[in-house]
Amino acid sequence: MALKIDPITRLEGHWGIEVDISGTSVVTANIKGTMFRGFEIILPGRNPRDATFITQRICGVCPTTHGMASCRCVENTFGIDDEVRSLGNARNLRNLIEGADLVMSHITHFYHLAAADFINFSGTILDQSGTVMSPWGPQYTDSNMVGGATANGLIEHYVSALEIRRKVHAAGALFSGKQPIQAASVVGGITKGNPETITNQKIETFRNLMNQARNFINTVYIPDVVFVATSFTGFWNVGTGCKNYLAYGAFDLDANGTKLLKTGVLIGGISGSLDNSSTDQAILASRIREGIMYSKYVDDTYGGSNVLKSPFDGVTDPYPNAPNTKYSWVKAPRYISSGGATTVCEVGPLARMLVTYKSDATEALSQLGAETNAIITSATYTIKGMIDTVINAISNVATFPGALMSVLGRHAARALECKAIADAMVGTATYGSITSWLDQLNLFGEQYYSHQIPRTTRSGYGLTEAPRGALGHWMKISRGKISHYQCVVPTTWNGSPKWGSTTGAAEQAVMDTPVGSTTAEQVLNIIRTIHSFDFCGACAMHLNTPNGKIKVVLDPDGKVVKTEVEK
Amino acid sequence: MRITRRDFLKYCTISAGALGLSTTALMKLEEALAKEGQPKVTWLQGQACGGCVTSVLNSITYTDIAKLLTAEPVTSGTIGKGIDLNYMPVVMAAVGDLAIDAATNTANAPTVLVIEGSIPAEKVTATTTSYEDNGYCDVWDPNNGSAKSMLDAVRDRIVFSTASPDVSYPLFVIALGTCAAYGGIPAAKPNPTGARSVTDILTDTMWLASAYKNQTGNTLTTSEQRTLLRNMKKKIINIAGCPPHPDWFVGTVAYILTYGERPRVDSLYRPVEYYGQRLCDECPRFSNPIGCLKMVGCKGMRTKADCSWRYWNKESDGTYDSTTGNYCPNSGSPCLGCVTPYFWDRNAPFFKLR
Numbered sequence: 001m002a003l004k005i006d007p008i009t010r011l012e013g014h015w016g017i018e019v020d021i022s023g024t025s026v027v028t029a030n031i032k033g034t035m036f037r038g039f040e041i042i043l044p045g046r047n048p049r050d051a052t053f054i055t056q057r058i059c060g061v062c063p064t065t066h067g068m069a070s071c072r073c074v075e076n077t078f079g080i081d082d083e084v085r086s087l088g089n090a091r092n093l094r095n096l097i098e099g100a101d102l103v104m105s106h107i108t109h110f111y112h113l114a115a116a117d118f119i120n121f122s123g124t125i126l127d128q129s130g131t132v133m134s135p136w137g138p139q140y141t142d143s144n145m146v147g148g149a150t151a152n153g154l155i156e157h158y159v160s161a162l163e164i165r166r167k168v169h170a171a172g173a174l175f176s177g178k179q180p181i182q183a184a185s186v187v188g189g190i191t192k193g194n195p196e197t198i199t200n201q202k203i204e205t206f207r208n209l210m211n212q213a214r215n216f217i218n219t220v221y222i223p224d225v226v227f228v229a230t231s232f233t234g235f236w237n238v239g240t241g242c243k244n245y246l247a248y249g250a251f252d253l254d255a256n257g258t259k260l261l262k263t264g265v266l267i268g269g270i271s272g273s274l275d276n277s278s279t280d281q282a283i284l285a286s287r288i289r290e291g292i293m294y295s296k297y298v299d300d301t302y303g304g305s306n307v308l309k310s311p312f313d314g315v316t317d318p319y320p321n322a323p324n325t326k327y328s329w330v331k332a333p334r335y336i337s338s339g340g341a342t343t344v345c346e347v348g349p350l351a352r353m354l355v356t357y358k359s360d361a362t363e364a365l366s367q368l369g370a371e372t373n374a375i376i377t378s379a380t381y382t383i384k385g386m387i388d389t390v391i392n393a394i395s396n397v398a399t400f401p402g403a404l405m406s407v408l409g410r411h412a413a414r415a416l417e418c419k420a421i422a423d424a425m426v427g428t429a430t431y432g433s434i435t436s437w438l439d440q441l442n443l444f445g446e447q448y449y450s451h452q453i454p455r456t457t458r459s460g461y462g463l464t465e466a467p468r469g470a471l472g473h474w475m476k477i478s479r480g481k482i483s484h485y486q487c488v489v490p491t492t493w494n495g496s497p498k499w500g501s502t503t504g505a506a507e508q509a510v511m512d513t514p515v516g517s518t519t520a521e522q523v524l525n526i527i528r529t530i531h532s533f534d535f536c537g538a539c540a541m542h543l544n545t546p547n548g549k550i551k552v553v554l555d556p557d558g559k560v561v562k563t564e565v566e567k
Numbered sequence: 568m569r570i571t572r573r574d575f576l577k578y579c580t581i582s583a584g585a586l587g588l589s590t591t592a593l594m595k596l597e598e599a600l601a602k603e604g605q606p607k608v609t610w611l612q613g614q615a616c617g618g619c620v621t622s623v624l625n626s627i628t629y630t631d632i633a634k635l636l637t638a639e640p641v642t643s644g645t646i647g648k649g650i651d652l653n654y655m656p657v658v659m660a661a662v663g664d665l666a667i668d669a670a671t672n673t674a675n676a677p678t679v680l681v682i683e684g685s686i687p688a689e690k691v692t693a694t695t696t697s698y699e700d701n702g703y704c705d706v707w708d709p710n711n712g713s714a715k716s717m718l719d720a721v722r723d724r725i726v727f728s729t730a731s732p733d734v735s736y737p738l739f740v741i742a743l744g745t746c747a748a749y750g751g752i753p754a755a756k757p758n759p760t761g762a763r764s765v766t767d768i769l770t771d772t773m774w775l776a777s778a779y780k781n782q783t784g785n786t787l788t789t790s791e792q793r794t795l796l797r798n799m800k801k802k803i804i805n806i807a808g809c810p811p812h813p814d815w816f817v818g819t820v821a822y823i824l825t826y827g828e829r830p831r832v833d834s835l836y837r838p839v840e841y842y843g844q845r846l847c848d849e850c851p852r853f854s855n856p857i858g859c860l861k862m863v864g865c866k867g868m869r870t871k872a873d874c875s876w877r878y879w880n881k882e883s884d885g886t887y888d889s890t891t892g893n894y895c896p897n898s899g900s901p902c903l904g905c906v907t908p909y910f911w912d913r914n915a916p917f918f919k920l921r
């Protein structure tokens with residue numbers, strides 16, 4: 001039986017899914033991205049420094065990470081990335097701005113995007129004499145859902161989460177100018193604020209706002225995830241997917257580029273191992289490919305439907321009225337493993353937590369109010385220790401070791417990561433050596449590295465982690481202008497269509513989801529799996545080259561005479 | 568203590584409601600919202616990035632108004648106040664066909680239509696044909712039907728009056744964000760997908776005349792067509808900005824609900840309340856020896872927006888304090904002029920550094 005769910009709401013962008021259901025299981029799943037903007041034609045010919053501002057408009061939910069990836073990409077291209085990273089203030093301010101965005105995004109995702117999959121609003125405070133007020137009603141419901149007075153607590157947290165996410169945004173804006181879409185992180189570092197970027201007053205305001213968020217995460221967010229998990233224990237075994245996890249790593253801790261969230265590709269799930277040399281960003285960046293076999297782009301200009309291309313060479317020719325086999329605007333990214341295998345990968349908080357776990361990370365974090373948190377009891381902890389605690393905690397409700405690789409596992413990993421990053425931002429141990437990023441800020445330190453735009457032809461990449469997963473930008477410059485720019489974003493990985501014999505990450509997860517027999521059950525179970533990935537369509541249908549090649553005509557000084565599309 | 572104009576302005580802003588509404592207006596607003604029948608709002612997303620809605624979600628600072636507008640759950644048994652947001656893809660609980668029903672149900676004809684993101688469309692010939700969909704943005708696809716493009720989804724929300732050349736619903740069209748207002752980033756050169764603004768689509772005279780005839784069966788004379796066009800233009804409000812400040816949106820909606828009419832707008836359909844002054848007028852960096860960013864590319868001189876005294880991401884609605892709240896030039900980054908049409912091309916490059 002065929003079923004279409006389009007639009008899939010409560011995620012960013014335009015997504016639909018078509019599934020074929022046999023009995024209570026999904027036989028095939030096609031996830032469709034249904035919107036296209038064509039950023040890549042807008043970028044060539046522009047000043048490389050402007051890329052930071054333009055690429056942030058790819059996605060309004062995680063613009064900050066696009067800005068950071070773009071800054072790193074341009075700095076790598078200019079050959080100044082090591083210099084910028086060695087400026088302590090630039091490094092830590094970027095961590096704080098990026099961290100605030102991540103914490104905001106995770107809280108928004110659980111309460112405002114995903115929670116309605118688990119709550120039956122009928123009989124709650126939103127129910128007015130039989131009619132649930134919009135936009136929370138009408139809704140599909142099933143018997144698993146939390147409803148009535150029990151759900152009122154969650155609904156009240158929906159409102160308090162709005163306040164907390166706003167406060168985290170405000171904290172980020174103290175250093176970044178405004179949120180969403182930050183202004184202060186530019187190529188070369190962080191701009192100088194009026195009168196100063198870093199003042200004691202701002203540091204204290206930031207700490208105050210973030211401590212409110214940490215308190216919320218410990219006492220509300222994590223307990224709510226546990227509450228949902230205990231009401232939906234079956235979902236520890238639902239939506240497993242491809243079991244390959246890719247993370248570019250993020251949050252530089254020192255000038256050498258040691259990261260809090262580690263780099264690597266985990267093949268074969270929690271009992272598997274990290275792929276050879278994948279922990280090196282430069283090698284990882286060179287192993288990324290994209291294909292268009294089932295994507296709405298013309299095969300001929302790409303060099304054939306069975307070709308995988310590096311983002312440095314990506315050519316795309318959109319095909320709005322393509323035949324039905326080409327069903328999505330999203331390209332299919334694949335990782336080429338050290339053994340040469342074309343690998344589908346999942347990205348996101350779960351991927352980051354598992355890769356960090358497998359990397360035996362030893363960085364200690366300090367938490368706020370250890371006694372109020374049931375998950376971790378000590379004042380300091382490591383990410384590896386935190387994951388071990390969770391694995392032990394769920395071992396009696398679900399079958400270990402697969403349990404973390406599930407719908408609930410993704411929500412749990414997101415909540416734990418939210419806690420870890422918030423603690424790394426402002427958590428300082430009273431006794432011991434943990435100094436948070438905020439406390440490492442130096443009132444008199446440098447935060448900007450002066451540089452010039454090179455006139456030579458160069459190329460570079462910038463990798464980071466968006467709230468939704470691994471984000472990479474690749475670019476080439478020529479005569480001081482952008483000549484090529486390409487992004488491979490988190491939801492391109494998770495929302496990938498098929499390519500060759502491989503099926504996209506979320507599509508595999510949907511096929512691992514038992515869906516039930518009524519339409520409401522089928523719709524709900526499918527969107528629970530999709531929402532656990534935290535899709536973002538604005539990102540995924542981003543920047544492919546429309547209508548063939550972009551032709552940038554430059555005069556001898558490198559000034560752009562015209563930019564045109566060759567049809 | 569001497570009170571400067573700036574101090575006075577701040578004082579007025581804060582005490583009389585940061586949204587430009589007087590206390591009487593607030594009472595009126597509460598009255599209007601308590602009435603039977605909540606104003607219906609449909610919120611469509613075209614080629615959007617989600618930044619506008621993320622920004623608008625930050626609007627809850629001004630608690631009372633926010634409670635009214637966001638339909639915050641009420642704990643007592645009183646009738647819920649606020650707007651009836653029947654279709655809003657980012658927050659609504661319904662998915663798939665159920666969501667489509669909420670949008671297409673004729674009982675849900677919106678009082679206020681909010682559009683976020685630009686609308687991709689092409690004209691075959693510039694003067695004699697209307698805009699046609701070019702396949703770059705579909706908003707929904709029902710099980711028993713075919714995919715609906717953003718262009719058609721917007722046009723279908725317009726209900727014409729049979730009595731006179733006028734539009735019955737929606738009463739107001741809010742184009743939220745620079746993409747909806749002027750095309751924004753998708754329309755940046757060379758506009759690969761044919762992204763158009765809401766104004767372009769709704770004031771397309773070729774479409775207006777034929778759609779009016781299709782819906783009502785009446786053919787319009789040339790002068791009636793002009794009347795229809797004029798009436799349509801009266802409904803459009805552009806809340807420009809990339810992203811727009813939450814106050815600009817919330818304040819405009821509050822004004823509409825209070826007075827039942829469009830706030831005073833400039834020639835670009837932006838409310839003058841928020842877009843009436845140059846950024847430099849109140850900028851703390853202006854004529855500051857260490858501060859002004861004009862030389863590194865700040866576009867504040869030709870940008871009309873009140874960021875410089877409204878501030879972004881303010882955490883307290885009482886105090887004016889640069890440690891709570893910030894805005895681009897205050898953080899050291901030049902103003903891009905993001906409330907201006909075609910700013911991606913006209914204002915680039917944003918940095919004037921060597």
